[in-house]
Amino acid sequence: MTAEAESGTKVLRMAASTSEDPKTGAMSSSEKLKFQGSGAPYTSDRGAGGSEAPSEMPAEGGRPRTLIATDGIGKYFPVRSGFFSREQKLLRAVDGVSIRVRRGETVGLVGESGCGKSTLGRLMLRLVEPSFGRVVYDGRDLVPLSAAALRPLRRKMQIIFQDPYSSLNPRMTVRAIVGEAIQIHKLAKTKRDEEDMVASLLLKVGLRPDVMGRYPHEFSGGQRQRIGIARALAVQPEFIVCDEPISALDVSIQAQIVNLLMDLQDDLGVAFLFISHDLRVVRHISQRVAVMYLGKLVEQGTNDQLFDGPLHPYTRALLAAVPTPDPEKKRLRIVVQGDAPSAIDPPEGCAFHPRCPRKVAGTCDKQVPQFAEVTHGTGHKVACWNPHTE
């Protein structure tokens, strides 16, 4: 990381730990200024996300219903801008996102490949240091916490990684991989208990317990993915970031895993951020869905709002591109034309405008649309000057 970006993070982390407003979680304008001065520009739509801020009234049992929320979170990666140039530029992987997951809720996260979904998921677990913004988990701001202070929280927040192979230690057997987490968190009394726990976890993800002695390279892609799922479930977390958890699996095992996640949720109140390109499954499993485009949320609503009445042109394009499992209707729909925008030089105004069929010249290419409700009180938000409201 460059010194510049590093200092930006520090300034902000300090700000967040010292002078946040405990009620709204909002930063004071002087902090914003501090951040602005540190190299990474402040995003204009941040304020609109304010109602997602973790300021909700505590619900039953004195616990806030919100389990985890981000407040204008962002990650800018310093990158070289070209082969011969030594100039550092910032790639805005996540740019001021406020998202909230309630206890026992599944929030689906969808969007174009490379738009920042995995980075957002990792930011929520602090596996990536934010460039700015806050993450509040169960009422605690995670960003200022030291590694030691984070450790007890780590068990409660797990991730199922998108790339299963590189996340499994090739020198450990399945028994050791799944058992390790159980040991670290002292969840089993005896070796025998541990073995039983590992076996039952493997069965849950559709693997035979007799695979315990094998190493990751001896498995197929989908089998490895399931080892990663078993490992994440081993420590009985409260919140799991599922980053493409099922894309390597055949539909029957997909269904089995989806059912398992839903069972865990209904029985234990586990919450999920469910990142997936499979919109059918997202529709099935999520209560709410957020759509991301080039580092920002562009639409968010309940499952029905989003799938039955999508407002943003990009959401519409996504839904239209889902291939039908019917060879008699053979067709692929190229619905998004034009080159993919770069997160290093995002288009001015609405980032989707160079590809948008509904753009309003003079507005969409100049001004950033606010991320806000179209109809007050619905909770269905969109960032668009000309949404599909008819």
Add this chain to the structure above:
Amino acid sequence: MSVSSSGSTTAPLLRVRDLVTTFRTERGLLRAVDRVSFEVAEGATLGIVGESGCGKSVTALSILRLIPHPQGTIERGTIEFRGKDLLGLSARAMQDVRGNEISMIFQEPMTSLNPVYSVGWQIVEAIRLHQKKSRGEARERAIEMLRLVGIPAPGSTIDAYPHQLSGGMRQRVMIAMALSCEPNLLIADEPTTALDVTIQAQILELLSDLKTKLGMGVLLITHDLGVVASVCTDVVVMYAGQVVERASVENLFAHPRHPYTRGLLRCLPTFDKVALSEPASAARDTLLAGEALASSLGSESGCAPKRTRPRLPVIEGLVPDLFALPQGCRFQDRCPLAVAQCRDAEPELLVVGEARDGSPHLARCIRANEV
């Protein structure tokens, strides 16, 4: 768009016959691929679907002779590509085939991209290995390929390292690399799992262009039945190392003849609101397991089990242990149609119908006509 489905009558581009691939493991010899046969015609797309772990990737790696040594061996079978017997080629000649005439998109991009080189360097090397191009020309070509697969700002992203790219961008780098040398046969192992549906459509369109332009044949391994329906001409369904059904894509979706295939098609969530189905017995099992887990956790969450949401249908049970295969049909323990006779002898792959163009519809089930 139009998906070409040229039912060419010439000799197939690729013909795999009776392929058997095994691995030596702790527990003994594992037959990952067991007498698999199929063809891919020029300009056609053959889909391979099947349960996770059923041998799809091992089949693909066998064709390219990339099975890891010494634990893995191709024990039997022939692999004929444009009339050449690939299993008989020298290592050197095989190297020329790979990446030149046949290229492959691997299932896990991170394991096949080198983390210490920029992606551009890797594509340029791949191009220069097989084509007479200067470094500058190869770089131009690489940028063009990255643009075609929808990578933003390809002129600068080309200098990124694999860890700086998202999962789907890495996958597209692999696709760009595989297509850069215009192969005759593309083997694509789950090429679009990390891609959103709009970019997926763009990539599949690109493949279909190359099929028409170059007569490229494609062997497409995928779990996505929507993709299968949209781009494949024919489909092979595998189960526990074997082919259990082979048909034209239309026949497979309209008249599946193997209970496993039918089960797969049923697992697909519909895009409309999912009908509220009563919990299947598997769901009840996990319900019990979940309750046990809940009680072991104590009442920390304070959430009473409530099962109001529908569950997706699944194919009950587990794939058989490849070290302890049952006598008879490998699907018997999970098959709703199983009868005593299914446990006698292994059913053969037999003709059970034919496609519109007259090609046979094969299934490995004694009750295929009742499915």
